[in-house]
Amino acid sequence: MWERLRIKKNWLKKIEMICKKNKIDLGFSVFDLKSLKQLEHIEYKFIKIASSDITDLNLMNQIKKRNKWTIISTGMASEYEVIKASKIFKNKNFSLLHCVSVYPTPIKSINLKRMLKLKKYCSSVGFSDHSIGVTASIMAINLGAKIIEKHFTNNKYQDGPDHLGSLDPLDLKCITDYRNNFNKVLGDGFFNPKKKEIAMRKFSRKSIFAYKKIKKHQNFNYNNVIVRRPGIGLGAEYITKIIGKKSKYNFNVGEKIKL
Numbered sequence: 655m656w657e658r659l660r661i662k663k664n665w666l667k668k669i670e671m672i673c674k675k676n677k678i679d680l681g682f683s684v685f686d687l688k689s690l691k692q693l694e695h696i697e698y699k700f701i702k703i704a705s706s707d708i709t710d711l712n713l714m715n716q717i718k719k720r721n722k723w724t725i726i727s728t729g730m731a732s733e734y735e736v737i738k739a740s741k742i743f744k745n746k747n748f749s750l751l752h753c754v755s756v757y758p759t760p761i762k763s764i765n766l767k768r769m770l771k772l773k774k775y776c777s778s779v780g781f782s783d784h785s786i787g788v789t790a791s792i793m794a795i796n797l798g799a800k801i802i803e804k805h806f807t808n809n810k811y812q813d814g815p816d817h818l819g820s821l822d823p824l825d826l827k828c829i830t831d832y833r834n835n836f837n838k839v840l841g842d843g844f845f846n847p848k849k850k851e852i853a854m855r856k857f858s859r860k861s862i863f864a865y866k867k868i869k870k871h872q873n874f875n876y877n878n879v880i881v882r883r884p885g886i887g888l889g890a891e892y893i894t895k896i897i898g899k900k901s902k903y904n905f906n907v908g909e910k911i912k913l
Contacts, residue, residue: 666696681725687716698722702803703739705729705755705782714742724748725801727782728772729755740775749801750775752794753782758819764790766797773798784819791829795836802829859885862893864905871900879911887911 661669673680674697681700684690685707700723707713708731717724724743728736728750736750752769764785772779780801781794791802805820821829865880872878874896881890887910888896896911905911 663692666692670696670698684713684717687713690716690720693720700725703727705731705753708735708739711738711742714739718742718746721746725751725780725803727751727753727803729753729782733771736772736775743776748776749778749780751780751782751801751803754784757784757815759783759785759790761785761790766790766794769794769797769799784816786819788821788825788828792832795829795833802833804829855885857884859883860890861885861887862890862896862911863887864907864909864911867907868901868905870902870904874899874901874911888913 670680672678679699680696681698681702682689682693682696683702683704684693685704690701690713701717701720703714703717703724703726705727708726708728714726724746726739726743726748731739740748740750750772752766752772754763754765756763766781769779769781778800780799780803781791782803783791783794784805791799791804794802805816806826807817807820807822810817810820810822860881860883862879862881864878866878868874868878876897879893879896881893896913903912
């Protein structure tokens with residue numbers, strides 16, 4: 655199975671070309687020094703260190719020399735092991751992924767709060783998601799994950815250990831759309847309404863209108879005025895201020911009240 659599934663050396667240039675053509679940032683999971691050496695003539699952006707290799711300090715030291723953005727998955731790792739790996743990449747551009755190395759990961763075992771604790775050891779954190787569905791990945795984005803790693807398949811029901819917990823094309827679109835809209839939805843936190851919303855006041859807010867004919871010097875009361883849309887006249891907030899006051903003008907039914 656491993657022989658059938660492993661990336662062949664003659665695929666690498668093809669993968670590089672496809673990624674360039676489709677503007678995809680190319681990265682590789684490297685499990686040994688031989689694989690690392692095969693990347694010498696390939697253009698790529700990042701290297702991923704799998705959870706199984708977080709204690710392979712020699713491999714990590716060699717990866718460090720490549721000066722690539724490095725992503726380290728922390729499944730099965732103790733805090734001591736995470737600290738030791740992080741020290742290798744100190745002052746380098748690297749990220750840590752929270753990961754639970756159980757396939758598929760039950761919801762109750764995901765423990766996303768652990769991801770927050772990884773922040774003190776690196777510049778950015780993410781989540782390597784082996785659970786079923788998209789819920790955990792979306793929650794990780796909400797908690798500040800800058801990277802989501804999840805297996806991808808065109809059919810979740812194929813034979814193999816990882817298909818069930820993988821994303822299909824619709825799932826992938828769901829997560830990427832959510833991430834792309836995340837910061838837009840958060841906005842800038844500015845409290846007061848923006849220009850477009852202010853413009854809506856004319857249509858959505860209420861003004862004071864004559865409900866019946868009102869003669870000059872007649873008192874305003876709740877029977878001869880009414881508050882309703884649109885907001886083109888004296889605002890609804892003035893209703894209590896004019897009740898009992900004398901009108902300076904004659905008003906026909908439906909005419910907006912002016913002072």
